[in-house]
Amino acid sequence: MRTPCLALLLSLILTATASASPAQPSALDVTIGYLGRDYREPLPVSLVEPAVSDEGVQGARLGLSDNAATGRFLNQTYQLQERITPRNGDVAADAKELLKVTKLIVADLEPEDLLRVADLPEARGAIIINARSSDDDLRGKDCRQNVFHVAPSWAMRADALGQYMAWKRWNHWFLLTGDAKADAQYAQSLKRAAKKFGSLIAEERKIAFDPGNRNSETGHQQIQTQIPMRTQSPPQHDIVFVADTDDSFGDYLLWRTSVPKPVAGTQGLVAVAWSPVYEEYGGIQLQTRFRAKSKRAMTERDYLAWLAVRVFGEALTRSGQTDAAGWRTYIMSKPFQVAGFKGQGLSFRPWDRQLRQPIILTGPRTLVSVSPQEGFLHPTYLTDTLGVDEPETECKLRG
Amino acid sequence: MLKLSTRMLITSLMLSAAPSAFADRIFVSNERDNTVTVIDSDTLKVIKTIPTGKRPRGLALTPDYKELIICIGDDSRLDVIDTEKLEVTKSFAASGPDPELLAISHKGDRIYVANEDDGLVTVMDRATGNAITEIPVGVEPEGMAVSPDDSLVVNTSEQTSMAHFIDAKSNKVLANILVDTRPREATFTKDGKEVWVSAEVGGTVAVIDTKTYEIKKKLSFDVPGVRPELMQPIGIRFTLDGKTAFVALGPSNRVAVIDAATHEVKSYILVGQRPWHLELKPDGTKMYVANGMTNDITVIDIASLKAEKSVPVGRLPWGVAVKPSGK
Numbered sequence: 001m002r003t004p005c006l007a008l009l010l011s012l013i014l015t016a017t018a019s020a021s022p023a024q025p026s027a028l029d030v031t032i033g034y035l036g037r038d039y040r041e042p043l044p045v046s047l048v049e050p051a052v053s054d055e056g057v058q059g060a061r062l063g064l065s066d067n068a069a070t071g072r073f074l075n076q077t078y079q080l081q082e083r084i085t086p087r088n089g090d091v092a093a094d095a096k097e098l099l100k101v102t103k104l105i106v107a108d109l110e111p112e113d114l115l116r117v118a119d120l121p122e123a124r125g126a127i128i129i130n131a132r133s134s135d136d137d138l139r140g141k142d143c144r145q146n147v148f149h150v151a152p153s154w155a156m157r158a159d160a161l162g163q164y165m166a167w168k169r170w171n172h173w174f175l176l177t178g179d180a181k182a183d184a185q186y187a188q189s190l191k192r193a194a195k196k197f198g199s200l201i202a203e204e205r206k207i208a209f210d211p212g213n214r215n216s217e218t219g220h221q222q223i224q225t226q227i228p229m230r231t232q233s234p235p236q237h238d239i240v241f242v243a244d245t246d247d248s249f250g251d252y253l254l255w256r257t258s259v260p261k262p263v264a265g266t267q268g269l270v271a272v273a274w275s276p277v278y279e280e281y282g283g284i285q286l287q288t289r290f291r292a293k294s295k296r297a298m299t300e301r302d303y304l305a306w307l308a309v310r311v312f313g314e315a316l317t318r319s320g321q322t323d324a325a326g327w328r329t330y331i332m333s334k335p336f337q338v339a340g341f342k343g344q345g346l347s348f349r350p351w352d353r354q355l356r357q358p359i360i361l362t363g364p365r366t367l368v369s370v371s372p373q374e375g376f377l378h379p380t381y382l383t384d385t386l387g388v389d390e391p392e393t394e395c396k397l398r399g
Numbered sequence: 400m401l402k403l404s405t406r407m408l409i410t411s412l413m414l415s416a417a418p419s420a421f422a423d424r425i426f427v428s429n430e431r432d433n434t435v436t437v438i439d440s441d442t443l444k445v446i447k448t449i450p451t452g453k454r455p456r457g458l459a460l461t462p463d464y465k466e467l468i469i470c471i472g473d474d475s476r477l478d479v480i481d482t483e484k485l486e487v488t489k490s491f492a493a494s495g496p497d498p499e500l501l502a503i504s505h506k507g508d509r510i511y512v513a514n515e516d517d518g519l520v521t522v523m524d525r526a527t528g529n530a531i532t533e534i535p536v537g538v539e540p541e542g543m544a545v546s547p548d549d550s551l552v553v554n555t556s557e558q559t560s561m562a563h564f565i566d567a568k569s570n571k572v573l574a575n576i577l578v579d580t581r582p583r584e585a586t587f588t589k590d591g592k593e594v595w596v597s598a599e600v601g602g603t604v605a606v607i608d609t610k611t612y613e614i615k616k617k618l619s620f621d622v623p624g625v626r627p628e629l630m631q632p633i634g635i636r637f638t639l640d641g642k643t644a645f646v647a648l649g650p651s652n653r654v655a656v657i658d659a660a661t662h663e664v665k666s667y668i669l670v671g672q673r674p675w676h677l678e679l680k681p682d683g684t685k686m687y688v689a690n691g692m693t694n695d696i697t698v699i700d701i702a703s704l705k706a707e708k709s710v711p712v713g714r715l716p717w718g719v720a721v722k723p724s725g726k
Binding site for chain 1 (some may be wrong): 515516518537538539556557558559560561563575577580581600601602626628631650
C-alpha cells in the first residue's frame with residue numbers, strides 16, 4: 001500500500017516541477033452539472049426562518065458567475081445545468097442525462113443516491129463533488145475513485161468541537177442521540193473525537209422525541225416538561241452534546257435540561273463549513289454577494305455548492321488541461337488550492353479526496369471559534385488534525 | 400518584546416510631548432473605529448484622531464500633500480481630509496459602492512477607486528469629485544496602482560485572481576493576468592518597468608513586466624518554524640532608491656525585506672500582529688507598518704532593518720500615508 005502511494009506522490013511532484021512555468025489557460029466552453037433531489041428536508045424550527053426551496057443551487061449559481069467572471073478574461077465560458085430529481089423520481093436516470101453533457105458534477109445528494117450515481121458506467125472518469133453529505137463511510141469504506149468531498153465529514157465536525165472542548169477543558173460530555181441514521185453516525189464520530197482529544201462521554205442517552213405540536217399554543221409547556229424528564233439524573237458533565245441531525249429536539253435543550261449546561265453538536269455550538277454569521281477573512285464579501293443575488297442569507301449547503309463549483313473553476317483556469325482526466329490530476333496535485341474565505345488555500349487529501357478546511361464553531365448569532373485550535377499539531381497540514389488522517393483511513397483507493 | 404518597546408515609547412513620549420514643527424505627519428486609517436489617527440513622526444505622539452465615515456480603509460495623499468483621500472466602504476464615498484486643518488472638509492459621493500482602495504495619479508488629476516462589491520474600478524476627476532467612467536474588472540476588486548508616468552493603471556481582483564492592466568488614456572483594459580489566489584495589492588517599481596502583485600492566500604508576490612505583461616518571477620516566503628499558510632503577503636513598498644522591497648506578511652506577524660533586483664528575501668522583521676499595509680517615510684529612513692490585530696503601527700529603521708518602536712493607534716488599523724514636513 002505504501003509504495004504505490006509514495007510513487008504517486010513522487011510522480012505528482014515531478015509533474016508539478018515540470019510544469020512550473022504558469023500554465024496557459026486554454027479557451028474552453030464548459031458545462032457544470034448540478035444534481036440534487038427533492039428530499040424531505042427538516043422543517044424550520046421557527047417561523048423566523050422561512051422554508052427555503054433553493055438551498056444549494058443558489059450557491060452553485062453564484063460559483064458559476066464567479067467562474068464566468070474569470071473566464072470572461074480568458075476566453076472561457078461556463079454554463080450550469082441543474083437537475084433536481086423529484087422525491088419519487090429516478091436519480092440514476094437524471095444522472096445519466098447529465099453525464100451525457102458533462103463529467104463535472106456537483107452532487108447535492110444523500111449517500112445512497114450519491115453512490116448509485118457514482119457507480120453508473122456513465123460516471124466513469126467523471127469528477128463528482130459531494131456538496132451535501134457528511135457521511136464518514138463515503139470517505140471510508142464506501143469511497144469512490146470519482147467522488148470528491150467539499151462537505152466536511154462528521155469526523156471533521158466532531159474533531160473541531162473536540163479540540164475546542166480540550167482547549168476549554170470541558171472534558172466530561174453527556175451525549176444525547178436522536179433516532180435518525182445520521183444521528184448514530186455523528187454520535188459515533190463524537191465518541192471518536194472524545195477519545196482522540198482526551199474527553200470522556202460520561203453517558204450516552206437515546207432520545208426519541210418529536211415535539212409535533214411545538215408551534216401550537218401551549219406547545220412550549222410540553223417541551224418544558226419533557227426535556228427535563230429526558231435529561232434527569234445525568235452523570236457529572238461539563239457540556240451536553242447532541243446528535244440530532246433532523247432538528248427534532250436539539251434546539252429545545254438549551255434552558256430546559258435538568259442540570260444547567262451548555263449544548264454543542266448539531267444544535268447550540270455547531271461545527272460547520274459556513275454560517276450566515278461568519279464574516280472573517282473577507283467572508284463578509286461572499287455573504288454580501290450571495291445576499292445581493294439570492295435575497296436571503298447564505299447557508300452551509302449554499303456555501304458547499306459554491307465551493308464545489310469554484311473547485312472546478314480553479315482546475316479549469318489554472319491547469320492548462322482541457323478534459324476531465326487532466327483536471328482530475330490537477331485537483332489531486334500539490335499546487336491545487338481553492339480559496340474559501342478561510343484565510344488559507346484549501347486542498348484535497350489524497351487518501352480519501354476530502355477537502356481539508358478550517359471548521360467554524362458558531363452559535364446562532366455569533367462566531368465562537370475556528371478549529372483547528374492552537375496547539376494541535378500535524379506534520380503536514382494543521383487541518384489534517386480534523387477528521388480521518390491517512391494512517392487510519394478505511395478508503396482503499398489511492399491516487 | 401513589543402510590550403517593552405511600548406513602555407519605552409510611553410516614557411519617551413512623556414519626556415518629549417511637544418509636537419515638532421519639522422516632523423512628518425503619519426496618517427493611519429482605523430477600520431473598526433471609523434477614524435484616522437495622525438502621528439508626529441519625531442515624537443511619535445498622536446496629534447489628533449479624526450472621525451471619518453464608516454469603515455475607512457485605503458487612503459492616499461494628493462501629490463501636493465494638501466489633501467488625504469480615504470475610502471469609506473460602508474458609506475460608499477470618499478472622505479477628504481485637509482492635511483493642515485486635520486479634519487474632513489468634504490466627501491466625494493461619486494466613488495461607486497463599497498470603495499476599498501484608491502490610487503491618485505502623480506499629476507494629481509485622477510482618482511482610481513476599487514469598488515469591492517461591484518466588480519468595478521471607478522475613475523474620478525479629482526478637482527470636481529465627479530466620476531468620469533467605470534471600468535468592469537473581476538470579482539472583488541482591491542489593489543490599485545498608477546505607473547510613475549501616469550500611463551498605466553493596475554487593479555487586482557481578489558476572487559478572480561487577476562491583475563487588470565488599464566490604459567490611463569482610453570480607460571480600456573489592456574490585459575488580464577492570472578496570478579495566485581486572492582491578489583491584494585499592486586505596486587509599481589520606481590522605474591515603472593515592473594508591477595509587483597501580492598497574492599494573500601496563494602502566498603506569493605508576482606513580479607510582472609509592464610511591457611509584455613509576463614510574470615517574470617514569483618516570490619514566496621519561508622520562515623523556519625512558521626506555518627507556510629500564515630505567510631500571506633499584502634502590502635508592498637519600495638525604498639527611495641528602489642533597490643529594496645518591503646512586503647507585509649499578515650498573520651505571520653512579519654515584514655519581508657527583498658532585494659528588488661535578485662528577488663532574494665534578505666530578512667524577515669517581526670512586527671505587531673497581522674501587518675497589512677505599510678508606507679515609507681518620505682526621507683526614506685523609516686517604514687511604518689499598520690498592525691490590524693495589535694492596534695498599533697511598527698516603526699522599522701531602514702538602515703538597520705530593525706523594528707524600533709510601536710505606536711498605539713485605533714482599532715483595526717488598515718493603511719498608512721505619510722505627509723513630509725514643510726509641505
